[in-house]
Structures are given as C-alpha cells and as structure tokens.
Amino acid sequence: MAFAVGIMSGTSLDGVDAALVEIHGTNTDTTVQLMEFTTYPLSTEIVKKIKDVLSVETSSVDKICSLNVELGYVFSEAAKAVCEKADFALDQVDFVASHGQTIYHLPVPGSHQSASTFQIGESAIIAEETKTMVVSDFRTRDMAVNGQGAPIVPYSEFVLYRDAERTRLLQNIGGIGNVTIIPSGAQIEEIIAFDTGPGNMIIDELCQFFYQEAYDKNGEHASQGIVDQEMLSEMMAHPYIERKYPKTTGREDFGAEYTANLIGQWQNKVAPDDFIATATRFTAQSIAVNISPFIDQQTELIIGGGGSYNPTLVQMIKEQLPEISVLIQEEVGFSSEAKEAIAMTILANQTIHHLPSNVPSATGAMKPVILGKITYYH
Template sequence: MARIQGAASYKEKQHHLLIGLMSGTSLDGVDAALVSIETDKHETIQKVRLEQFYYLPYSDALRQQVMLLCSPETARVDQLTVTHYGLAEWYAYAVQQLLRQAGVAADQVDAICMHGQTVWHVAGNTQFPGPEGETSVRASLQIGELSTVMERTGIPVVGNFRARDLAAGGEGAPLVPYADLILFRDEQKGRLLQNIGGIANVTVIPAAAADEHIFAFDTGPGNMVIDELVKEGTAGRLRFDEGGKIAASGRVSTELLEIYLADAYYQLQPPKSTGREVYGKAFVDRFRAEGHKKGLSFEDMVATATALTAKTIAQAFERFVFPLVPIDQLIVSGGGAHNETMLGMLKAELPKHIVVMTSAQFGIPDDAKEAIAFAILGHETLMGRPSNVPSVTGASRPVILGNICW
C-alpha cells in the first residue's frame, strides 16, 4: 500500500485529499469532512472543496461520560484515560463510514486532521510548581488517541493542534480563523465569521485582509446553555431547540438576562477564549435556579438563554469590532445557524446595513465548516507551515501546529 512517509513526500504533490474531524463543546458528536486541497507550484492553497460529509452522533452513554470529565467535581483519572482511547474508536468509525459513503479507499487519503474532544481549557496563566520555583502554565486538553485512529484506519493522523500555540504564549484558540481567511477573504467586503457551536466565536476579516489584519475571539456561550436547559427540561427527550421553536414560544426575561450579561468575561479585551469549564452545567444550574426564583417557565428560560447568546455576540461586535473595522456581512455557521429564533434576535441587534448569511450560502455546510478548517490546518502542518495567527491567539510568534502519527 502506498503511503506518505513524511512531510517531504506530501509537499511534492499539488492535489491533496484529507479528512477533517471535529467534535465540539456541544458534545453532540463527530463531524467528518473529506476535503480536497489544491496548491500551485509555489505550494500556496488555490482551492478547497468539500467532497463528502458524515456526522456521527454520540450515544447518550458516551455524552454523559465525556460530560463528567469536563468538571473537576466529577472527573476521574481512570475514566479520563479510558475515554481518551475509547473516543478514538468513534473517530476511526466516523472515518470509515465517511470513506464508505464517498467510495474512497483509505490509501487515497493523505491524512486525518483531528481536533479531539476538549475536556478542559485553561488559556490564562496558572501557577504551577516548577524546577526553579513557581512557574506559569497554559493548558488545554483534547482527548482521543492519535495512534488508535492511525492503527484502525491505516491513515496518518495530525492532532493536538492547540498545544504549540499555548507553548508560544497564546490562548490555543481560536485556531479556525486561519482557515476562515483562506475560505472567506474578500477584496471588497469586510466579513464576520460567527460560529455558534457550544461556545460562540467570531473571526473578523477586513476587506482585502492579510494574516496580520484578522483577529478573533470567543464571544461567550453559543448553544451550550440552551442545549442543557432543553435536555433537562424535556427529561432527555430533546437535546437541542430545533429551529429555535421552544425559544419562540417563550418570553425573554429582561431581569434574568441582565444578571448574566454582567459576566466579567464579556468585558475582557481579545484575545480571549472560554469553554465548558465556564459555561457548562454549573453555570446552567445557576441560570435555571435564578429563573425558577423569578417564576419563569421552561420556555421562558430557553428564550432568555437564546437571547443571552444573541446579545453577547452583538455586544462583542459593538465593543471590539465595529470601532476598528467596517463590516458588510455576517456569515454564521455551526448548530446556531439552524436556530431561526436566535438568528432573528441577532439580526435585530445589528446595524441594518449588515447582511446576515450562513456558510451554506457559500457552498460550505453550516455543520461542516470547522471540520473543513481542521483539514486545512492539518494540510499546513504537513507542508511545514505555521497556521496559528498571533493577532488572534496572542502567541509570541507563528508556529507549526500539531503532532503527526505516521
């Protein structure tokens, strides 16, 4: 079987076929994208095309197990270790199903580019006992063993993308903006790329932008709070608010909303990132308890959580984007792109001249964009090129991301 033995062999080609794997903070499942990337003789990306997409939902048992690992109160080292390897079996299965659907053999694929499942993200400096006294540590843990995926599929795997940026003094996130620039840069239009997954994050791309002109950050909760409220409120019958129908049937509590708009995170200047350790189950429990005190119905709480996401996104634009960059279009992706109530709330908060679109209107399915992005990041790793953006992550310099399991 022909197989790449190193980056030098990969760089000799101008057409590359990769698989991007993404499992986000929503803990809903695995997005797998088969992506072709064409480069010119100068090794510059000329075309990125999605060939096939496959979604593998997590089982309830797996979702619950991973959820426990995202909280210091419930995480156990034995379960963390087992899940690290067990999740890799899910990733490998997703790859196999994707290839079956596409009618593509494993030996035609250059590499799998795998984000892994984030269970803890500490972007700021944390004090730790070092060899010469206290030292500062930045840390983020994505689980899913690369070697298992390689062994099950026979395809080289690139993963652990965030670690190198953290080592270089960055937040380790967001990483997708590098790919956003390749996919969505426009000579005439200033664009905002807003992903609404479990956490919401935005990439700011000025018209005719170069790498050093873009910036990005996590705006706050995306679907995470809404999903948890829906799961609890329906006794697990529903996992998310499809189309925003539950929110549309409720009333937004201005009083509850104002309490949670006061969260200190929203005032922090970018670069910044956040995750389930801030907006996970403990946050939702407090939100729900406050809602009950105020006599809110289940529908009212979902409506208010939806408004929280829309409002914090819009406020982030007002504080950190609009004073710096003229914007013409907002392009939404992720699960939130399907939530019509959320999109309606978001449009109502924005200046009238900004056109709100979804990535699907650009030929990139809303749920596939981040998986495609990690295929691009893996490609750059194999080309030996940096793909973090220091203006986005706060890293001291551009660095080549990820580890490779050949």
C-alpha cells in the first residue's frame, strides 16, 4: 500500500488537477481509492506564459527554461493543496506522480526533425518542495521504442474499467478528445487507444474571442446556436479526422492558430453562438466517426474530462450514437475531474515497481516499457 498524489495539467489550461489516492497492488491487481481531489488554479500570468511557449511565434529558449522551474513550484503547491484539503500530512505521501505541462508534441516529424515530445514542470523542484520521491516524464520512454507517446492513460483504464461482459469505450474530452477501446474480457494487447480530434480546445478559444469567457459554461452558448452545416463540413474534412490509428494530435492541429483561421474565414457569415454550436458539433461528430467501427450491441461509451460537464456536447454525442449507452464517469462511480490525475499515480506505481505501463497496441510502440523518470528526495 502507498499514498500518492497525482498531478495533471492538460491542454485546456483550466488549472492543475491534483488527486490524493491510496493505491494497492500492481499490474491488473492494482486498486485505487480516491481520498481527495482539487483543481489548483493557474494565475492569468502563468497561463499567458504557457501560451507564449506553446506558440512558435512567441516562444524562446529562455522562456521555456524559466517556466520549467516556475511550473515545478506551481505543481508543488497543487500537491500541498490537495493534502491540506484532505487534512493529510504531506510527509505521509510516498510519491508524487507528475505528468508535466506539454508544450510540444511531435509524433510525426517533418524533415530534419525527430519524433519527440516535451513536458515541463521541473521534478527536482517538486521533490524538494514536497520532500518526497517524484515520478515524471512518462511519454518519452514510449517514444524511445517508436511509440507516439500518447495516449498515456490506457493502461490505467484497462486496470480500472475492463469488464467481462461489455465493450467499454472511454472517451476523455479535455482540450483534445481521446478514446480507449476495451473489448469485453480483453487482454491488454487488445486495447486500442488514440486521439479522436478536438475536445474543448476550439470551443474555449471561441468563447474567449466572442465573449471573453474561458469556456462555454454548461454549454449555454452552443445550446442557443444553430449548427452551420457548410462550416461543419469543412471542419470535418480536416485530414486528422479520417487518419488511421495509432494517431495523436494537439494544439498544433486544433489550437489558437486553427481557430483564428476559422474566425477569419467565417466570422462575417456565422453568428457567435452558431459558431460555438458548430464547433461543439465538430467535437461530437469527430468522436462519433472515430469510435463507430468499435461499437457493438453491448457497448458502453463512458465520457470523462471537462467536456463531460457540458450537457450540450454530451447530448450531441448521444444524438450521433443513438444505438449505444452513453454515460459520464460519475454514473459509473468515478470522477471525471480526477480521472487523469489518478491515472498518473497508477503509471508511477508501475514505474516504482519496475513494471511497464505503456500499451503498444495504442501507441504503436515496439514493446512494453517502464515509463517515467524517478527523482529521489534525500
């Protein structure tokens, strides 16, 4: 048994998720009990700094170097905050599992490039601040064996969600959408996982542009808009949507630059709420197109991540997939918010026990490998 804090800062930049868990066992015998969860807010200044290093126009080596350390302190505060919320002594934590902040993901390199990924948030700072061991940088080891380094959570999903009777499709909707397909009674080598395309990323950018709002709260703008079919058809023609798996994507495809181009092309033709409704349908339809080949009579689609709290988006997904059961994480006894932070603790637990936790059938890796790097505290 161990006590651990999982830390996740995703592409949506809506805060740092921190989960305090009690974890038992390894491999398929792993069990996890969520003790407490919090989302530690990111200051406006930090969000701006992250966005600056995400853009090739505004990024620089000195900005990345400094932000790497600064985020180490931010992640440390998130770990402290969840322990304080639980009234749990920080010195009782056995390890911290930190995903880091992805600033670039390049699974399909161009000429004169290498397949690569880069997460920042210095683990040495987290170890020193929390006075405990830190496991971090999970993606790069998978890429070292020709994997795409993503998706990163399928191993934890296999451990927690596999079912003898039903195929379960676990659709996370953060900034990007990703799905894990777990056939009924599956072995781990049968797991399939990949990014379906955009999640909340385009919707959030549009809400910021039109209304100076961080996101579409409760899907209200989308619910009042009408989907523009011409614009939707053009969005669905994006080559990523029909690409075969394994595949992974990010801000490079569907971030601020993509959204700015959409606005430039369609702003004079499409009203703001119609714009947001169309982007929301794009997320729903890209999910449906990508998961339809894996659906059978006993399939459950379980939605997690921030998008699960957008009822307009969830309803659009249900309309696209009327033949299956569509649920959100809470309806099956799990937390949508805490899911990825918990996943980090499962990966780190495997690392500490010298056990692999990538899923080659999902990432395209040549073999199972032990993920992550350990930073010891002394």
